[in-house]
Amino acid sequence: MASWAEVELPVLPTTVIGSYPRPKWLRDFINRFRAGRVSWKQLAEAFDDAVVAVVRDQEVAGVDIPSDGEMRRDEMVEYFAEGIGGFKFYGPVRVWGNNYFRKPAVVSRVEYREPIVVKEYLHLRGVARARVVKVTITGPYTIADWSYNEYYSSKEDLAFDLAKVVNSEIKKLEEAGALYVQVDEPALTTHPEEMEWAVEAVNRAVEGVNIKVGLHVCYSNYEVLRPYYDRLNVSQLALEFANRGFRGLRVLRGLNKELGFGVVNVHSRRVETPEEVARAIGKVMRYVRPECLYINPDCGLKLLPRGVAKEKLRVMVEGVKIVRGRLRRRGIEKVVLRRGTTCE
Numbered sequence: 001m002a003s004w005a006e007v008e009l010p011v012l013p014t015t016v017i018g019s020y021p022r023p024k025w026l027r028d029f030i031n032r033f034r035a036g037r038v039s040w041k042q043l044a045e046a047f048d049d050a051v052v053a054v055v056r057d058q059e060v061a062g063v064d065i066p067s068d069g070e071m072r073r074d075e076m077v078e079y080f081a082e083g084i085g086g087f088k089f090y091g092p093v094r095v096w097g098n099n100y101f102r103k104p105a106v107v108s109r110v111e112y113r114e115p116i117v118v119k120e121y122l123h124l125r126g127v128a129r130a131r132v133v134k135v136t137i138t139g140p141y142t143i144a145d146w147s148y149n150e151y152y153s154s155k156e157d158l159a160f161d162l163a164k165v166v167n168s169e170i171k172k173l174e175e176a177g178a179l180y181v182q183v184d185e186p187a188l189t190t191h192p193e194e195m196e197w198a199v200e201a202v203n204r205a206v207e208g209v210n211i212k213v214g215l216h217v218c219y220s221n222y223e224v225l226r227p228y229y230d231r232l233n234v235s236q237l238a239l240e241f242a243n244r245g246f247r248g249l250r251v252l253r254g255l256n257k258e259l260g261f262g263v264v265n266v267h268s269r270r271v272e273t274p275e276e277v278a279r280a281i282g283k284v285m286r287y288v289r290p291e292c293l294y295i296n297p298d299c300g301l302k303l304l305p306r307g308v309a310k311e312k313l314r315v316m317v318e319g320v321k322i323v324r325g326r327l328r329r330r331g332i333e334k335v336v337l338r339r340g341t342t343c344e
């Protein structure tokens with residue numbers, strides 16, 4: 001494994017938030033599995049093959065840090081709840097539009113049983129050409145918030161126990177050689193009165209971890225997040241700005257961490273232009289210096305048609321290249337993969 005200090009990336013490293021549309025053939029294959037017509041082993045092979053296909057999509061688009069597209073995950077909370085001891089499942093509940101998920105219920109103390117995504121990481125590592133890959137994990141607060149709590153006396157107690165579970169998983173990923181993990185917390189700011197302990201839960205989830213940790217927060221009021229920039233022990237905040245028309249960037253004032261800047265809207269099929277992307281990056285550089293910026297879509301791409309997702313990534317990379325050209329003239333070409341919790 002490469003030593004940490006050697007990991008150099010082009011300035012404005014491009015990455016994804018995590019999810020990517022499943023190829024049509026995989027969706028068909030999953031349906032056949034559900035109908036009992038193919039075995040679990042065959043499905044596992046199909047998942048592995050699908051990861052190769054979607055990693056290639058990202059790499060062809062020019063993305064520096066790909067993910068495995070979360071091919072195996074139907075839903076971000078359900079997937080982890082299935083792997084953690086203490087959960088049981090009820091019938092599907094509607095989340096957004098016509099999307100359903102099986103809402104998990106906590107019925108006993110939650111406990112870490114065995115690695116959940118380490119094999120996924122190793123497969124991704126094996127098939128990606130990129131030097132660095134990203135592994136995503138749903139954070140303790142969001143798992144607690146999106147589950148029925150039928151055991152703990154408070155959501156807070158549940159979240160802190162889940163933080164221990166997530167912490168064990170991140171440490172397993174670190175042992176396996178992962179360099180970059182992203183904790184996904186879309187629910188983080190949804191109950192502002194819980195922010196104090198929610199932030200503490202995130203910090204406990206990453207306690208003692210020595211690799212790069214990003215925190216992705218979306219569908220959120222970032223003014224609620226702002227007072228916690230200092231306290232969050234993560235290297236990076238990955239935030240959405242395209243679907244806000246790049247308004248409200250002032251909330252980044254005082255951010256003393258890297259920013260994963262969302263430049264393409266995942267809720268619109270309209271493909272942005274490289275110039276729009278470049279212009280947005282130009283704007284955000286008034287608040288965050290280029291050495292502290294990563295560029296990504298607003299959120300996971302899974303709800304888009306695959307062709308649109310691929311095209312959005314290509315355009316994102318083209319837009320970044322425009323800005324890189326300007327930065328090169330200022331002598332800024334490379335950044336080092338950073339672990340620390342500050343970037344000022």
Ligand SMILES: [Zn+2]
Nearest residue numbers: 218298299300
């Ligand atoms: Zn998101």
